[in-house]
Amino acid sequence: NAGVTQTPKFQVLKTGQSMTLQCAQDMNHEYMSWYRQDPGMGLRLIHYSVGAGITDQGEVPNGYNVSRSTTEDFPLRLLSAAPSQTSVYFCASSYRDRGYYGYTFGSGTRLTVV
Amino acid sequence: KNEVEQSPQNLTAQEGEFITINCSYSVGISALHWLQQHPGGGIVSLFMLSSGKKKHGRLIATINIQEKHSSLHITASHPRDSAVYICAVRPNSGGSNYKLTFGKGTLLTVNP
Numbered sequence: 001n002a003g004v005t006q007t008p009k010f011q012v013l014k015t016g017q018s019m020t021l022q023c024a025q026d027m028n029h030e031y032m033s034w035y036r037q038d039p040g041m042g043l044r045l046i047h048y049s050v051g052a053g054i055t056d057q058g059e060v061p062n063g064y065n066v067s068r069s070t071t072e073d074f075p076l077r078l079l080s081a082a083p084s085q086t087s088v089y090f091c092a093s094s095y096r097d098r099g100y101y102g103y104t105f106g107s108g109t110r111l112t113v114v
Numbered sequence: 115k116n117e118v119e120q121s122p123q124n125l126t127a128q129e130g131e132f133i134t135i136n137c138s139y140s141v142g143i144s145a146l147h148w149l150q151q152h153p154g155g156g157i158v159s160l161f162m163l164s165s166g167k168k169k170h171g172r173l174i175a176t177i178n179i180q181e182k183h184s185s186l187h188i189t190a191s192h193p194r195d196s197a198v199y200i201c202a203v204r205p206n207s208g209g210s211n212y213k214l215t216f217g218k219g220t221l222l223t224v225n226p
Contacts, residue, residue, distance in 0.1 A: 031212045042118065042200070042216035050212065058213075090157060094212050101204065101212055103147065107156035 002026050006091050006106035013081040013113045021076040021109050023091030029104070031094035032074040036060065036087040037108075043090065049074055081113045117141050120201050120217035127224050133188040135220045137201030140182065147214065148175050148186050149200040157200070160186075191224045198222070 007022045025032065033048035045058030049068040063085060065077040074093075078085060091106040118139045127133050137146070148160040161168050161175040163184065168175050172191075177184040188195055201217040 033212070035216075040218065042218045043202075043214075044216075045213060048212065092157075101145065102162055103159055103214070105149075105157035105159070 004091055004093050004104050004106040006089075006109050008109060009107065010110045011112070013078070013111065015081060015083060015113060017078075017081050019078050019081065021078075021089055021091075021111075023074045023076065023106060024072050025074075025093040025104070026072065027093060027095065027104065028071060029093035029095045030071070031101070032068065033058070033092050033094070034064070034066065034074070034076045035090045035092065037090060038087050046076065046089075078111075083113045085111065086113045087111060117205075117215050118201055118203055118217040120199075120220050122220060123218070124221045125223070127191050127222070129192060129224055129226050131191050131224075133191050133195075133222065133224075135186045135199050135201075135222070137184045137186070137217055138182060139184075139201075139203045139215075141203070141215075142206040143179075143182075143203040144206050145204045146177055146184050147202040147204070148184075149202060151198040151200060151219070153197070155197075160199075188222075193224045193226050196222055196224050 004025045030051050034046040035043040037043050044060050046064050047066040049055045052071050055066050089109045092103050094101050094103050121136045146163045150158045163177045172189045174187040198219040198221050200219045202214040
């Protein structure tokens with residue numbers, strides 16, 4: 001049981017390049033989300049999905065796209081990278097346990113845009 | 115103003131000390147989570163609380179719903195406890211019940 005797998009772990013991009021951060025979970029969790037973590041700030045929600053085929057915007061969605069074609073995968077696309085998108089990105093999946101929601105996080109992707 | 119406030123922001127302790135990290139929030143919640151993040155590492159869920167107290171090994175988490183406050187205690191602290199501890203709440207307000215609001219974290223350093 002691998003949990004939540006994020007790839008790559010590290011990435012350097014040039015301004016204007018595009019790329020996809022991968023996130024996969026093997027726990028059959030219905031809810032998945034992407035967060036960014038910046039120094040001095042709490043994690044902020046970028047996009048989330050409550051099930052295959054359903055996605056919605058979070059707090060800081062600009063410059064990012066997502067899709068959820070399967071329960072397992074929730075990739076995050078940077079359309080045209082900007083230095084302001086330098087951050088650590090975490091993917092999380094969520095499950096319901098007796099009416100409460102538990103969360104499992106990936107190990108993070110450290111992205112630098114130069 | 116952040117809906118979730120943690121204190122202190124930084125905490126340095128000697129091995130063996132009892133440690134308390136506090137979390138206050140301003141909205142009604144259905145659950146509160148304590149998370150741990152080691153330097154350069156991923157995020158691990160420690161506790162999910164909706165009332166009372168939970169214990170796991172040397173870690174104890176408490177919550178007072180009426181006062182909108184939670185504490186994370188570490189007994190007999192060890193250098194391997196050095197990490198950022200993050201408080202996150204799941205608000206009761208309308209919309210998706212999955213969303214979390216995070217505090218900025220408390221950086222704990224335990225010296226040998």
